[in-house]
Structure formats: C-alpha cells, structure tokens
Amino acid sequence: MSNKDRQITFENVSKFYGEVLGVNRVNLTIPPGITSLVGPNGSGKTTLMNLMTGLLCPTQGTIRVLGVPPDQPEALFRFLGYCTQYDSFPRGITGYQFVHSYLRLHGKTDSEARDLTQHALERVRLTDAADRKVAGYSKGMRQRIKLAQAISHWPLVLVLDEPLNGLDPLVRAETIALFRSLAEEGVHVIISSHILHEVDAISDQVILLSSGYVVAEGQIHGVRTEVEEHPMQILIRCERPGRLASRIFEQSSVVEARVHADGKGLLVRTRDPDEFYLALNRLVLDGVDLESVAPADDDVHSVYQYLIGPDGGSI
Amino acid sequence: MNSDSGNLWREQVMAIMRLEIKKNFLARRGLWIYLLALAPVLLFAGHSFERLRHGRVCDLGQDNLIFATVFQFFFLRLAVFFGCVGVFMNLFRGEMLEKSLHYYLLTPVRREVLLAGKYLSGVVTTVVIFGTSAALSLAGLYWHIHPQVVRQYLLEGGGLEHVAAYLGITALACIGYGGVFLLMSFLFNNPMIPAAIVLVWEGLNPFLPAALKKISVIFYLQSLCPLEAPLRSKWAFLAINANATPPYLAVPGLLLVTLAGLYLAARKVRKLEINYGAE
Numbered sequence: 001m002s003n004k005d006r007q008i009t010f011e012n013v014s015k016f017y018g019e020v021l022g023v024n025r026v027n028l029t030i031p032p033g034i035t036s037l038v039g040p041n042g043s044g045k046t047t048l049m050n051l052m053t054g055l056l057c058p059t060q061g062t063i064r065v066l067g068v069p070p071d072q073p074e075a076l077f078r079f080l081g082y083c084t085q086y087d088s089f090p091r092g093i094t095g096y097q098f099v100h101s102y103l104r105l106h107g108k109t110d111s112e113a114r115d116l117t118q119h120a121l122e123r124v125r126l127t128d129a130a131d132r133k134v135a136g137y138s139k140g141m142r143q144r145i146k147l148a149q150a151i152s153h154w155p156l157v158l159v160l161d162e163p164l165n166g167l168d169p170l171v172r173a174e175t176i177a178l179f180r181s182l183a184e185e186g187v188h189v190i191i192s193s194h195i196l197h198e199v200d201a202i203s204d205q206v207i208l209l210s211s212g213y214v215v216a217e218g219q220i221h222g223v224r225t226e227v228e229e230h231p232m233q234i235l236i237r238c239e240r241p242g243r244l245a246s247r248i249f250e251q252s253s254v255v256e257a258r259v260h261a262d263g264k265g266l267l268v269r270t271r272d273p274d275e276f277y278l279a280l281n282r283l284v285l286d287g288v289d290l291e292s293v294a295p296a297d298d299d300v301h302s303v304y305q306y307l308i309g310p311d312g313g314s315i
Numbered sequence: 316m317n318s319d320s321g322n323l324w325r326e327q328v329m330a331i332m333r334l335e336i337k338k339n340f341l342a343r344r345g346l347w348i349y350l351l352a353l354a355p356v357l358l359f360a361g362h363s364f365e366r367l368r369h370g371r372v373c374d375l376g377q378d379n380l381i382f383a384t385v386f387q388f389f390f391l392r393l394a395v396f397f398g399c400v401g402v403f404m405n406l407f408r409g410e411m412l413e414k415s416l417h418y419y420l421l422t423p424v425r426r427e428v429l430l431a432g433k434y435l436s437g438v439v440t441t442v443v444i445f446g447t448s449a450a451l452s453l454a455g456l457y458w459h460i461h462p463q464v465v466r467q468y469l470l471e472g473g474g475l476e477h478v479a480a481y482l483g484i485t486a487l488a489c490i491g492y493g494g495v496f497l498l499m500s501f502l503f504n505n506p507m508i509p510a511a512i513v514l515v516w517e518g519l520n521p522f523l524p525a526a527l528k529k530i531s532v533i534f535y536l537q538s539l540c541p542l543e544a545p546l547r548s549k550w551a552f553l554a555i556n557a558n559a560t561p562p563y564l565a566v567p568g569l570l571l572v573t574l575a576g577l578y579l580a581a582r583k584v585r586k587l588e589i590n591y592g593a594e
Contacts (some may be wrong), residue, residue: 019589055417055589071585077423084421086591088414091338105422107323128530148417 003066007031007053007156008188013061015047021212022047022224028207028217030190034183036199037109037192038304039209048209049159052190053082058240065157066188068244078106081150085161085192087142088230089134096121096130099152120152123178139166144213147175157188164193172291176202196301206300207305215307224298230306232265232298234276239293241266244288251279267296324428331424331432334437337545339402339440344409348398359455360507373460377505379477382456383542385495386481390452391488391536392517394443397510399492402441404431404506406497407587414591424586432579434497441489449485453478480541487539491532491569494576501583535560535569 008030015022023044037045051063054070069077078262079274089098099120103113121127124144131135134145143166150158160179164172179202193199199206206223208215219246224232238244243268247258253272260267270276273295284290297306335472339345362381366373366497387450468474494591499509518534538560560568 025528050589053421055420057586057588073420074423074425077421082421084417086414086417090334090415090418091413101330101334102418104420105327105424107326107423152409216493291571 006086008190009062010048010051010061010068013058013063015051015056015113016059022056023051023209025213026214028162030188030207031205032183032188033184033204034179034189034191035194036203036206036299036300037190037209038194038196038206039215040194040200040308042211043209043308044212045209046161047212048207049082049084049161049190049192052283053080055084072123078153079156080159081153081155081157082159083146083161083163084145085165087139088141092133092135093128094133095137095148098134098145102149103152108153115151116154118149120148123151123250124148125174126157131176140168142173143167144171144175148298151182151199155187158182158190158282160189160191162194164195164198172290174306196299196304200300202209203300206303207251208304210308216303220300221298223272223297224303227303227306228271230272232273233296233302234268234273234293235260235265236268236269236293237265237301238289239264239291240289244283244290247288248279251276316354325432327428328432330437330480331419331429332436333438335406335433336439339436342405342409343426344405345401348401348444349430351394351398354372355385355394355452356448356455358385359408359452359459363455363459373464376458378456379542380585383540384544385452385542386449386484387537388542388559390445390449391484392514392533394448395441395485395488396492396514396517398445399441399489399496400506402570403434403437403493403496404500404509404565406437406500407584408500408506411589411591417589419514420589421586426587427581430497430577430581430584434493434580436497437493437497439491442486443498444487445485446482449481450478453481472507477541480539484536484539487566487569488532488536490592491535491573494573494580495532498580498583502578515569529568530572532569532572535572538562540564 008028010026010028013026014024026048037048039045039212047056050247051058051072052065054073054076057071063070065080070076077297093101095105096117100113100117103116104110108113108116118127119175122131124147126141126144129141134142137145143163147160147163158179163179164175167175175197179189179191191199191202200220203220205217205219207217208223216226224273236244241264245259248254248257248266252272253270253275254268255271256267256269258267259265268276277293280290280293295304359382362378407416410419420426424432439470465474469478495513496506496509499513500506503509517531520528520531520534523531
C-alpha cells in the first residue's frame, strides 16, 4: 500500500452549485488521526464531506479516499462510514432495524448483521432504546443512532458532520472518547464542528475553511506559527511581572508586554516565539523566578479569530 | 461479472426490495393508489349487482366486451398508468423529499443495483395491487352469472386464456410504465408534468407514424389485449390499433422500451447528487 493509499487527497477540487460557490480549488492531504473541519456556516465543510463520500460530484478536480475515487460506492463504503448532519430517517423504522437493514446492504448475512448491530448499539449506549421507533427518539439519541450506523461496519475512515450536536455533556464526553479510541486504532476520523474548544481538545489537525476556500490546514501549532500578522501571545506567571517586563523589552521581537489583570502574570506578544523562549531561558538562568510559561493563543479559537474573524467573515 | 459479484448484487437487490416493498405498500401518500385499484372492482361488482337486482339475462359475450373496454380505457390508460406514476416517481424522489435517500447512497451498493432493487420493488408492488384489482374485477364481472356457465366458459370457452392474458397485460403494463416513470423521476421534480406528457403521448399514439408508435407502452399492451374494445363514439380512434403487433413481437417490444428507460435511468442515477435544499 503506497502512502497515497493511506491518505485522503483532494487535488484542485472545486464544486459549484450553478453559479454559487461550494468550495474552490481545494488541495488537501488528510492523514490518519482526528482531523477537524472548522469554519462558519456556508464555509464549505459539509460540501467537502459530501464530495469525499460521493454524495456530490466535483465540478473539477480529483478526490481519492485511501486510493479509491468516491464515485465507486461499492468499494468506498466497505471502509468508510459517514454520519451526516441530516436529521431524517426512513419512516416507521426502529433504531435496531435502521442499523441492521443497511448492514444487510453490505452483503452481510442476517446473523453477521445482528452481531454488528448489537456491537454498534453498545458502543453508542443505545441498546435499551434499540426497539423503539427512531421517530420517538430525542435529538441526542437520533445523533447516536446515526453514529451507530456509521461505525457498524468497522470503517477505516469515519466522516462525521457536526456529530456532537444535541448530545448532553456526559454523552458528549463518551462520544469524544469513542472518537479518540477509533483514532488510536488507526482510523481517519474527520469531524466538522463549530464548538471550537472541543475541536481543540480532540483534533490532531485542523482544516480551516472560509467562503469555500481552505484558509489553513495542519497541526494547530503549525497553523498558528504561520499567522505572522498576529504576534504570538505568551502568558508568563510570576510574582513580579513589572520587573520582568522591563527585562523582556530588551528583546527586539517583543511588540507588547502587558501586566495581567490579577497582577501575577505578564502577557507578552512576540513576533518570534523561538527567539523569545531562548531569551526567557537566559533570564531564568540569571535568577529571574517564573511560575509557568504557556502560549495564550495557540489554539483553534484564536487561529479561527485571526484567520476567519469574530463574525465568521473571511480574512 | 464474476459469480461473487453476481451473488452480492442479488443479495443487495433482495435487501433493497425488503425495505422498499414494505414502504411502498404502507406509504400513507399511496392511499389513493389503492382507491384507484378498487374503482374497477366496485364498478364490475355494481354492474353484477344491477343485473341481479333487475333479474336480467346474463350475456357473457357482452360482459366480456364491457370488460375489454373498461380494461383498455380506464384500467390500463388511467388506473395502472397513474398508479405507476404514484409508485415509481416516488422511489427516488419520495426519499429525496423525506431526506432519507442518502442512507442508500452511503452503502457499498452500485447505484445501478440500487436502481434495480427499487425498480423491482415497484414492479412487485404495482403488480400485486393491480393484478389483484384485475382478478377481483373479473370476479365481480362474473359474479351474477351462474357458476356452471362461468366454469364452462373458463375451461372450455377460452376464458382462462383471457383471464391469464388480462393478468399478464396488467403485469406488463406495470413493468413498462414503471420503467418510463422511473426515468421521468430523474428528469422532473413535479410528477404531474411527466404524467401529463406521457398521457398525451400515449393518447396520440393512433395518429403517430409507425416508427414513433413503437416508442410507447400502450401500443404493445393494446396489441396483446384478447378482445378489441367495441367503441363507436368519437373516442373510437383510441381503440383502433392499425399496426397491431403479434404477441411474439409485442412482448419483446415492450420490454425493449422498458430496458431503454431503465438504461437511461441508470445513467442518471450514476450522477445523482444529494442536494436536499434544492428539492
């Protein structure tokens, strides 16, 4: 298996709905692990997922999911599961039937499908409600039964469109743990979400989208480092921040140093974090006492604010 | 196609049919199809009841001609026709409206296999509904006739062949119109537009050149009917089939029209996109 066959690739992919832009000139390589698609409504997250799974055909460009083009469902969905954002189900169906009947379309025997259904329902903790009609489920239960269906055939690629919507905090934590365990098993987990602190906590890499364009991609620290127009913020906890500030301003890369509101820390903005950390090491060796040093805007939320803007507009 | 693929496709078609047939029969929006199928049954039962009430002498020959007329002009051209509109136009479009079609498209099923499974489920549904309707209509027609006469007609007078022909034509009508309307469901969002277009096309069939006549379902069905409808009114032209085709050509001809419809539908389904917002 070549390296390309272990990745999801988009090569110059565009999708237009008539004259309306869905996504434009997307070039991406998604490795295994948890990848989050982040962006405001209408930025192209769902379009990208639907293109990846063949629910939409690209206007131009090439997509490969572990080497398989999305227009070959008979091969693609042997190893791909997709939990869509559509909150609708076939009429009159129970949770169990929903998972079981679509597993039969994989060519599974009745007993194989039963075993897989049971296991999937256990993983999303929905066995007790399995024989109830999906129409009577709560929003969170409907979300979980869709998830059960998406993971029921043990996919290598799991695509999840806003999978945490409607889940209560406990189930949300369990679901995130499930994603983590799947990623540790080597599964590609691709999640779209607008809950940025959760994205931050679970993602190995992020793809930031705005108005149909990929604004940034990669590990969040790497993405943050590339945002040069916004100097990196570093919070230094110490007893005498005023004195520290005077020493820090000797560094040419420091553009701002502000004493924290509680008077026990210093918020520094620097254009060259690496150089700054080296300088900080020297200060410590000189006897300056520090409690902690941590990046203050090295997270998805900050990167989102810098690249996409607080109102979700493009940069 | 190797045998493994063949077996898998067969299993997938069966799995799709299990899901679809249940949905087709129990769909609330399909209630009117049952009423449409019930109409000729009530008509012939009423006809027999009237005959019995007035103590009229039964005339099997005349009753058979009445049945042939109703079968050609109401049953095939309206009941089965609109029944197939209701069932086949909704196989994909209905699920698009309910936003549940994507579940099928997210399984390892070739789109063509999905089309075949849905089409066959539609054929089973319409054949059961309208086959039962045709059988009950005949039962209703012969209800007022003495059982001995009916038995003699069925076994010795060629009646059984007529019954088999009517049931066979009903099945072929479902197969033919099914293929046409499944294709139409990919071309039109509103089912009434293709229904009107096909209805006019089928109505114009007697006036069309011989080559165009063959691109039709009713042309072949009419050729297969065991009795000619005795229309003498201004609608008589509908009953005349100047280029009647013998059964050994009519059946393959109709199947060819159906296959052409299914082939074009398969091309469309290959490119089908999920865009619920546009529906």
